[in-house]
Amino acid sequence: MTTGDLSDGPIVVGTDGSANAADAVAWAATLAARRNRALRIVHAFTTIPGLRADAPPIADVNDAVTEEAGRVVAAAGDVAKAAAPDVRIETGVLNGDTAPALVAESRSASMVVLGATGRGGFTGMLTGSTAVAVTGHAECPVAVVRRRDDGTLAADDGPVLVGVDGSPLSECAIAVAFREASLRGVALVAVYAWRDVEYDGAYTRAPVQFAGGPHEQEQRELLAERLAGYRETYPDVEVERVVVLDRPRRQLLERSRTASLVVVGSRGRGGFRGLLLGSTSQALIQHAGCPVLVARNPRGR
Incomplete structure (x- = not known):
């Protein structure tokens, strides 16, 4: 951790x-x-x-x-x-x-x-x-x-939102998000959305039942494991865990409308090798409804 x-x-x-x-x-x-x-x-x-x-x-x-x-x-x-x-x-x-x-x-x-x-x-x-x-x-x-779509600033008492995907940079984002939530005295909403495809069809809208596909309970357990150590370090931070079958960018963009800050890694497990900024991070810095903090490993690594 x-x-x-x-x-x-x-x-x-x-x-x-x-x-x-x-x-x-x-x-x-x-x-x-x-x-x-x-x-x-x-x-x-x-x-x-x-x-x-x-x-x-x-x-x-x-x-x-x-x-x-x-x-x-x-x-x-x-x-x-x-x-x-x-x-x-x-x-x-x-x-x-x-x-x-x-x-x-x-x-x-x-x-x-x-x-x-x-x-x-x-x-x-x-x-x-x-x-x-x-x-x-x-x-x-x-x-x-960023300001909201209506031109107003995000409320300071909104939760800190963090995207979680299990990647090393996601781990860094979790650490930063907990610290920000503690300093601000607000709740933390950790979102684990595991569908990375960019198209909608009958296959992707169906329940995930194919061999090797993720199961909701497994994903909930994974998210709980990722957060466990930080909850001990920051016992003052109220945590809401969100596990959903959806694209990460859509969930984070929608939830950013009521957040005070959204924290993500510069790229996640779905990114292509060599990319410096992932598609979810790019979408958020251009369209989020609150300030966006892109976490990086120390000194950019």
């Missing part, structure tokens, strides 16, 4: 001055205060789109962009202080592409936090490649702060 303890590094949050980035900053500030960690606010930019970070800068443009970057970081600091007055704040203005900059920050961070969408250096974060690149390559857990 892993402990779910993260490194002693700061909580790193990326900002671009957008409303969604402000959500991420406030969320990260509260998390940093709860964990007694420093909050590092960073803004990544390039002076001219497509210009290499090591190319000779155009002085006037570079000065203007750098000045604006400083204002963005300062405004984010005000947001952080409003959310968590006692949080310790560090700042960084990074000249370079966003995803590589945040991946580099992850090497000394306990967590990287991103907003759902952004502008400037973070434009298209979820619909493009940035979120996938950061979440897939980071060397620490990555949280993507």
Whole structure:
């Protein structure tokens, strides 16, 4: 059993001055205060789109962009202080592409936090490649702060939701989820959904009775075993176990609407070898109804 303890590094949050980035900053500030960690606010930019970070800068443009970057970081600091007055704040203005900059920050961070969408250096974060690149390559857990479909923030008193599939990264997700539930003082809902196919037909809708197929009682026992040690470590956390014949992403997406946080591994037992981010994790960071925390083994392993 892993402990779910993260490194002693700061909580790193990326900002671009957008409303969604402000959500991420406030969320990260509260998390940093709860964990007694420093909050590092960073803004990544390039002076001219497509210009290499090591190319000779155009002085006037570079000065203007750098000045604006400083204002963005300062405004984010005000947001952080409003959310968590006692949080310790560090700042960084990074000249370079966003995803590589945040991946580099992850090497000394306990967590990287991103907003759902952004502008400037973070434009298209979820619909493009940035979120996938950061979440897939980071060397620490990555949280993507999302609002519900109606535009409201997830309630702080909602349960922490965790997807369980028996993989090593799922084990890491369980550890992180228990710790988060304990720190927040909320319940934990552990979901074990064992159908990984992506199509519906008469065969897949039928009860699982074929040779070698999973049986509900066996899956319930497996889930109980996965959670047992953590329940001893975190006796204050109320646990609900959910075992269901369904696709994991559908169950987690539906249940995320009433959760305060959903925790998953970066990839599970159903993933293809070599993939850095599984399909369930990708679906959640783009469509969940609450913040999503993608757990990773220490230092990205």
